[in-house]
Amino acid sequence: MGDAKSIDPAALEMLRHADECGIGTVFSRADEMKPCPIGETGACCRICSMGPCRLVGKDAESKTGLCGADLPTVAARHFARQVAGGVSAHSDHGRDMAMTLRAVATGEAAGYTVKDEQKLMTVAAYMGVPTGGRNVNEIALDVADVALAQFGQPHDDIVYTRRATPKRQALWKKLGLTPRAIDREVVEVMHRTHEGVDLDAENILKSALRCSLADGWGGAMLSTDISDILFGTPSPLSAEVNLGVLKADQVNVVVHGHEPTLSAMLVEASRDPELIAEAKAKGAEGINLAGICCTSNEILMRYGIPPAGNFLHQELAVLTGAVEAMVVDVQCIMQALGPLAQRFHTKLITTSPKAKIPGAVHIEFDEHRAPETAREIVRLAIDNYAHRGPIHIPDYHEPLVAGFSHEYLNYMQGGFHRGSFRPLNDAVIAGRIRGLAGVVGCNNARVTQDEGIVTMIKEFIARDVMVVVTGCAATAGAKAGYLSPEILDAAGPGLREVMEAIGIPPVLHLGSCVDNSRILTVLTQVATEGGLGEDIDDLPAVGLCPEWMCEKAIAIGTYFAASGAHVIFGVGSPVAASSVATRLMTEGWEEMVGGDLEFIPDWDEMLARSLELIDGKRAALKLRPYDPAQFGDSGDSPYFSAIKTYLAEKASEAEAGVTVVGSAVYPLAEGHSHDHGDGHDHGHGHEGDAGPLHAHGHAGGEEA
Numbered sequence: 200m201g202d203a204k205s206i207d208p209a210a211l212e213m214l215r216h217a218d219e220c221g222i223g224t225v226f227s228r229a230d231e232m233k234p235c236p237i238g239e240t241g242a243c244c245r246i247c248s249m250g251p252c253r254l255v256g257k258d259a260e261s262k263t264g265l266c267g268a269d270l271p272t273v274a275a276r277h278f279a280r281q282v283a284g285g286v287s288a289h290s291d292h293g294r295d296m297a298m299t300l301r302a303v304a305t306g307e308a309a310g311y312t313v314k315d316e317q318k319l320m321t322v323a324a325y326m327g328v329p330t331g332g333r334n335v336n337e338i339a340l341d342v343a344d345v346a347l348a349q350f351g352q353p354h355d356d357i358v359y360t361r362r363a364t365p366k367r368q369a370l371w372k373k374l375g376l377t378p379r380a381i382d383r384e385v386v387e388v389m390h391r392t393h394e395g396v397d398l399d400a401e402n403i404l405k406s407a408l409r410c411s412l413a414d415g416w417g418g419a420m421l422s423t424d425i426s427d428i429l430f431g432t433p434s435p436l437s438a439e440v441n442l443g444v445l446k447a448d449q450v451n452v453v454v455h456g457h458e459p460t461l462s463a464m465l466v467e468a469s470r471d472p473e474l475i476a477e478a479k480a481k482g483a484e485g486i487n488l489a490g491i492c493c494t495s496n497e498i499l500m501r502y503g504i505p506p507a508g509n510f511l512h513q514e515l516a517v518l519t520g521a522v523e524a525m526v527v528d529v530q531c532i533m534q535a536l537g538p539l540a541q542r543f544h545t546k547l548i549t550t551s552p553k554a555k556i557p558g559a560v561h562i563e564f565d566e567h568r569a570p571e572t573a574r575e576i577v578r579l580a581i582d583n584y585a586h587r588g589p590i591h592i593p594d595y596h597e598p599l600v601a602g603f604s605h606e607y608l609n610y611m612q613g614g615f616h617r618g619s620f621r622p623l624n625d626a627v628i629a630g631r632i633r634g635l636a637g638v639v640g641c642n643n644a645r646v647t648q649d650e651g652i653v654t655m656i657k658e659f660i661a662r663d664v665m666v667v668v669t670g671c672a673a674t675a676g677a678k679a680g681y682l683s684p685e686i687l688d689a690a691g692p693g694l695r696e697v698m699e700a701i702g703i704p705p706v707l708h709l710g711s712c713v714d715n716s717r718i719l720t721v722l723t724q725v726a727t728e729g730g731l732g733e734d735i736d737d738l739p740a741v742g743l744c745p746e747w748m749c750e751k752a753i754a755i756g757t758y759f760a761a762s763g764a765h766v767i768f769g770v771g772s773p774v775a776a777s778s779v780a781t782r783l784m785t786e787g788w789e790e791m792v793g794g795d796l797e798f799i800p801d802w803d804e805m806l807a808r809s810l811e812l813i814d815g816k817r818a819a820l821k822l823r824p825y826d827p828a829q830f831g832d833s834g835d836s837p838y839f840s841a842i843k844t845y846l847a848e849k850a851s852e853a854e855a856g857v858t859v860v861g862s863a864v865y866p867l868a869e870g871h872s873h874d875h876g877d878g879h880d881h882g883h884g885h886e887g888d889a890g891p892l893h894a895h896g897h898a899g900g901e902e903a
């Protein structure tokens with residue numbers, strides 16, 4: 200593992216700039232403050248005021264706190280509370296999406312509509328909401344109410360658990376792991392981990408599994424589905440990524456956080472001719488919208504708005520001096536942005552009543568007047584353009600293709616009427632594709648930014664493992680050039696052959712962190728398609744979160760494990776102090792649910808373990824062993840021309856001001872719902888050419 204702060208040259212350039220300006224960042228603070236070694240490994244119990252009790256030393260595993268709680272209990276309780284925290288964050292976001300859908304259905308949310316009626320019908324069917332003879336808003340209202348009921352229903356199980364394989368559903372039932380209501384599971388974990396309640400580490404961790412499922416098959420999945428209904432199910436589009444997407448001569452508005460609701464309105468406001476004229480009157484060439492973290496992923500996937508970076512880029516964006524407004528909603532927003540923004544002209548604008556920051560301007564988002572709020576924010580940014588000081592925008596911007604959804608992958612593999620995962624399954628069975636890997640999650644200032652993520656992506660595709668990415672990991676991969684069509688050249692021969700044949704790239708951007716639910720439904724379909732077993736725990740697949748940082752990541756890793764996936768996190772284990780808790784989450788969970796959660800900080804070991812797991816599942820399925828020499832280079836790339844033609848068509852639609860109506864779900868068949876706006880160039884250039892890697896292109900992990 201390298202000692203560098205980042206493998207991203209844009210970040211390194213901005214960190215030099217920060218030093219020159221004498222400004223600290225999360226990177227420098229990570230040097231100044233070491234993590235608490237007791238809390239880091241789960242050995243600190245803060246549950247009651249007789250403590251905090253610190254179970255440390257050579258005999259730590261035989262020590263107890265004042266109440267007698269031993270190390271497995273202390274570590275497991277802390278872990279379970281992390282899961283509950285993560286579930287709360289994603290699921291509360293999901294609840295807000297459901298509230299917005301409800302307001303749309305009742306005509307109270309100006310500016311929003313149901314954009315993807317086909318997805319609404321699909322979701323209605325999952326929920327048992329009748330659709331025949333009813334109008335869109337009637338159906339949407341019932342869907343919103345069923346969604347909202349999932350949070351507090353007194354009876355029944357979470358409805359989406361029925362989307363899991365029959366085998367998985369039966370297993371959850373047998374083990375008592377089927378989540379009942381989202382809020383209930385969180386509250387129950389908080390209760391069980393209160394002083395003096397559940398004092399059996401195995402039982403505590405079991406409650407964490409059930410709680411996490413309330414996110415994966417509950418709050419997060421609802422959030423993805425409702426976002427698709429309101430803003431369109433993603434289909435491929437091109438954009439650019441990294442700090443170089445900021446424009447020296449335009450009003451730059453950066454959105455940051457997780458929710459698509461206000462940012463979708465900011466997309467419209469940033470393309471409003473009246474506001475663009477106002478920006479020009481103030482001396483700017485236009486209005487440029489860009490994003491950080493998962494708000495960015497939400498509007499990248501549906502509008503092609505360029506990401507300026509991932510989690511560790513938030514301060515670096517302000518440091519450019521070129522950001523007129525940074526508009527934040529919820530989650531992953533550093534308090535350091537407050538004092539930092541005050542050293543520049545940047546207006547830090549908080550928009551959620553749940554998330555205020557000292558030093559920020561608060562303009563509260565209210566879905567009943569969202570377009571006005573968005574215009575007010577953009578105007579504030581326009582007025583702020585005149586206050587700019589010196590700027591420093593690093594000239595790094597990579598092309599990427601994003602916008603892959605479960606629905607689109609189905610379409611790609613069989614067309615509108617016969618969408619399936621058959622070609623993918625056959626390729627895995629034949630050994631052209633060795634296995635599948637999800638590389639997801641955060642940045643963490645304790646490890647070299649993007650290094651683990653990019654190393655895994657690069658090594659996997661070279662070894663014929665197909666990769667899906669979400670969240671900040673997707674942005675990391677994109678910044679290193681791995682989400683560009685040209686990256687097919689870096690894929691192994693078997694993977695490359697399949698990707699060319701079915702026309703998808705080897706690294707698929709599936710969206711934001713709540714969209715990890717797309718990976719669950721994709722894996723479920725792969726498992727039920729035939730030939731690769733019956734359930735997720737049969738698949739040659741692995742989930743990785745190399746640079747995890749927050750409780751949401753812990754919740755995600757846990758729900759994948761509970762769904763049968765082998766999951767490996769980097770950085771370090773929050774239960775490392777307890778060998779018992781560690782064993783419960785590895786061997787124990789594998790025996791119980793077929794999946795597990797391991798923590799492996801070394802990238803080489805992480806890769807080796809991943810391949811071992813994938814090859815082990817291939818052997819268990821009695822598939823032919825993976826042989827890299829089995830398939831030759833195919834040499835031609837129909838995928839390149841197909842994707843370029845597709846993107847060129849979209850560009851000409853946008854230039855002609857054509858809004859294509861029809862299914863967002865199967866866009867190539869019936870048009871798509873992406874609103875590329877009025878042809879205004881946001882720097883993601885729909886020039887009909889996905890473009891070669893830029894001349895300054897960097898090779899990701901190699902330089903680290």
Ligand code: XCC
Pocket residue numbers: 492493509510530531639640641642670671672711712748749751752
């Ligand atoms: Fe992690 Fe989720 Fe935040 Fe990025 S944004 S730092 S949670 S990867 Ni979703």
